[in-house]
Amino acid sequence: MQKRSISRLALTIAAASAVPYVHAEAGGFIEDATATLQARNYYFSRDFSDIEGPNQQSKAEEWGQGFIFNFKSGYTQGTVGVGVDAIGMLGVKLDSSPDRAGAGLLPVADDGRGADDYSRLGAALKVRVLSTELRIGELQPNLPVLTFSDIRLLPPTYQGVSFVSNEITGLTLQGGHLRSTSLRNEAGDDRMRAMLGRTPQAGFSDAFNYAGGDYAFNAKRTSLSAWYAQLEDIYNQRFLGLKHSEPLGSWTLGANLGVYESQADGSKLAGEIDNRAFYSLLSARQGGHTFYVGYQAMFGDSAFPRVFANVTPLGNEVPTYEFAEKDERSWQARYDYDFAAVGVPGLVATMRYISSDNVDTDRGFEGTAHERDLDVSYTIQSGPLKNVGIRIRNVAARSNYRSDIDENRLILSYTLALF
Structure with a gap:
């Protein structure tokens, strides 16, 4: 598993977000670019009873703070449009212990402890011709055969190549070759x-x-x-x-x-x-x-x-x-x-x-x-906390x-x- 410090990730994200300005003269590359930063505070607790199997741990409980930076450029002008997408992710431990680790929020070290922090930076080159797009690099596909499973502190990613084509009205064709993955609680490629x-x-x-x-x-x-x-x-x-x-x-x-x-x-x-x-x-x-x-x-x-x-x-x-x-x-x-x-x-x-x-x-x-x-979610609609989301999930x-x-x-x- 690959681990980076918080300061290194911050510098890398800043550098990645600056890259598109080299191509400012390309027109739509910059004009259509967007960037977002999501902050996600996640508490997760599972209590086990009547435990089956060799792992007799009775509880998995962790609390973490995540940050997800997404940059999406527009496309260069011309018949063939070129762009770049980048994603930077940082997870920070707020609470965990060896007897409660393994909730899927944090990497687990060899000593059984949750990592203090973990991070990842990835980018994808995208090429568009008419209504067909090719992507090479860091991908987050959402397919019936590979669902985008954003159910912990940070989302997973995959590394490879994919295409999406919408040349025929109503028909979306997709294909891809993925060679590795970065799991939801890891920084490196596996x-x-x-x-x-x-x-x-x-x-x-x-x-x-x-x-x-x-x-x-x-x-x-x-x-x-x-x-x-x-x-x-x-x-x-x-x-x-x-x-x-x-x-x-x-x-x-x-x-x-x-x-x-x-x-x-x-x-x-x-x-x-x-x-x-x-x-x-x-x-x-x-x-x-x-x-x-x-x-x-x-x-x-x-x-x-x-x-x-x-x-x-x-x-x-x-x-x-x-x-x-x-x-x-x-x-x-x-x-x-x-x-x-x-x-x-x-x-x-x-x-x-x-x-x-x-x-x-x-x-x-x-x-x-x-x-x-039982799931209850609320997104604040106005005021200084507008767009802050709260979700509570209880399961038996x-x-x-x-x-x-x-x-x-x-x-x-x-x-x-x-x-």
């Missing part, structure tokens, strides 16, 4: 590995390759998706998805359906993988109310594979339990309320309950699990085959537009 369900695998891959497309039609109320991904020598995966939104009087009905098929790839560094996953999430929205029901099922001889340590778009996956173990079936009921409907804009609450059974535990009994989530998760979890998160965030 090779990628897989998770099967909740379990990280030992084998490391040299690359993640993907290609796919999304086609929106019916006034953008309907979209179809088809994707292929390969974590070289570990697994390959196919995805088909459908999303639809249908107005019905004062209601808006929605459907989000998806199917994954995954197999072991090449040298099979994580062993045999054979999984088919189906999810469905149906919604009904009226005013500030949105109701959801979901069903998700795993088939095959293994749990669902994904790149470590990401979440996925599976309908019933949440950041605590994944509900993606071998043969697992799960059901969800969820209710969201946007208080703007009663004159309190910026305040949103979510209540969710997920229950599962039929898990093949390989221990002679059927695994079951359930989870209850119980299972007969894995550790029970009681979880609390408190996140304060503010994004300052620099230019």
Whole structure:
């Protein structure tokens, strides 16, 4: 793991933000440039009981302060436009100890202690021709086969090349080759590995390759998706998805359906993988109310594979339990309320309950699990604290085959537009 001092990161960010002025005469490169700085204060606590597995630590609790600097240039003028994006990230420990480390907010040193600080600076060259863009360098893709998992103090990044093309109206085509990753609580570049369900695998891959497309039609109320991904020598995966939104009087009905098929790839560094996953999430929205029901099922001889340590778009996956173990079936009921409907804009609450059974535990009994989530977020709308965001998350998760979890998160965030 690579670590930089705070002062070095500050100097590097300053230097990176100054680079575009060398090309000021290029026109749109500077005129369309933007820069933001987000401050994120993150408290995370997980209490474990009925602990399963070799790690008998009963609590993971950390508190950190993060800073995320994002610079996005415009493009040079001409048929081929060139630009640069840069991201600088700094995480600072506010509280941690060896008996509570491992919450995913901070790197963990060899002595079991959370690092005092960690940082990263990355940049990507971007080239645009018509409505197609090529990026080389530091990337943050958000795909059905590699979801952008910004669920801790700092977001993860990947290093490689990607393209996005919108040459045909309604059709977005994407592809990429990623050679390494910087995890959410690390500063250096690492090779990628897989998770099967909740379990990280030992084998490391040299690359993640993907290609796919999304086609929106019916006034953008309907979209179809088809994707292929390969974590070289570990697994390959196919995805088909459908999303639809249908107005019905004062209601808006929605459907989000998806199917994954995954197999072991090449040298099979994580062993045999054979999984088919189906999810469905149906919604009904009226005013500030949105109701959801979901069903998700795993088939095959293994749990669902994904790149470590990401979440996925599976309908019933949440950041605590994944509900993606071998043969697992799960059901969800969820209710969201946007208080703007009663004159309190910026305040949103979510209540969710997920229950599962039929898990093949390989221990002679059927695994079951359930989870209850409560999320409340508020963005201050005016005054000196305008745009300050507050989010509270409380979770109770119980299972007969894995550790029970009681979880609390408190996140304060503010994004300052620099230019």
